[in-house]
Amino acid sequence: MEVKAMPFTHNTSVVSRKQFDDHITLYNGYVTMTNLTDKTLATQPEYSTANASGGHFRGWKKTETYAINGIILHELYFQSLGSEAAEPQKKMQRLAERYFGGIDKWREDFTACATSARGWCILAYEQRTATCRNILLDTHDEGQIATAFPIIVLDMYEHAYFLDYGTDKATYINRFLSNLAWDVAEKRAGIIM
Ligand SMILES: [Fe+2]
Numbered sequence: 238m239e240v241k242a243m244p245f246t247h248n249t250s251v252v253s254r255k256q257f258d259d260h261i262t263l264y265n266g267y268v269t270m271t272n273l274t275d276k277t278l279a280t281q282p283e284y285s286t287a288n289a290s291g292g293h294f295r296g297w298k299k300t301e302t303y304a305i306n307g308i309i310l311h312e313l314y315f316q317s318l319g320s321e322a323a324e325p326q327k328k329m330q331r332l333a334e335r336y337f338g339g340i341d342k343w344r345e346d347f348t349a350c351a352t353s354a355r356g357w358c359i360l361a362y363e364q365r366t367a368t369c370r371n372i373l374l375d376t377h378d379e380g381q382i383a384t385a386f387p388i389i390v391l392d393m394y395e396h397a398y399f400l401d402y403g404t405d406k407a408t409y410i411n412r413f414l415s416n417l418a419w420d421v422a423e424k425r426a427g428i429i430m
Pocket residue numbers: 260263311392394396397
């Protein structure tokens with residue numbers, strides 16, 4: 238089944254229209270690559286090349302994970318971008334209190350995690366340890382925990398902020414947190430709280 242891109246419009250004050258539109262172009266690229274990967278693996282898997290060192294089959298299987306995570310994480314990120322200063326709602330307040338000792342402490346930990354990330358910073362509920370964690374991914378397919386359910390997703394690749402913020406990633410992170418789409422986070426938190 239062909240994967241289709243979700244529609245997103247620029248309605249955030251975290252990044253400029255130009256930064257946002259360029260990012261959407263990258264996102265669309267992951268959708269195209271996923272469809273190409275699915276088609277290739279369905280019609281030309283070339284199973285005889287299967288090898289842990291490299292080759293056709295391994296390459297496409299690696300691309301499959303990378304591109305699909307590229308779609309999912311970007312959609313969660315775009316949905317997390319808000320447009321005005323808002324306050325966390327009840328379930329997110331409870332979640333932050335239970336797992337981090339309050340919103341301010343969660344924010345401090347999330348900021349440190351984002352500052353340290355080369356790819357993604359994600360507030361997630363991890364099912365095996367039954368704990369909410371801020372987790373760090375260096376690429377779409379490196380660092381994810383298999384049973385982590387994402388609640389808030391921040392893109393820390395340089396392509397996400399460099400046009401607007403240059404090397405000032407601290408201001409980007411702060412602006413993201415100050416304009417967070419708390420209503421979206423609240424709905425996701427509702428699944429576990
Ligand atoms: Fe990105």
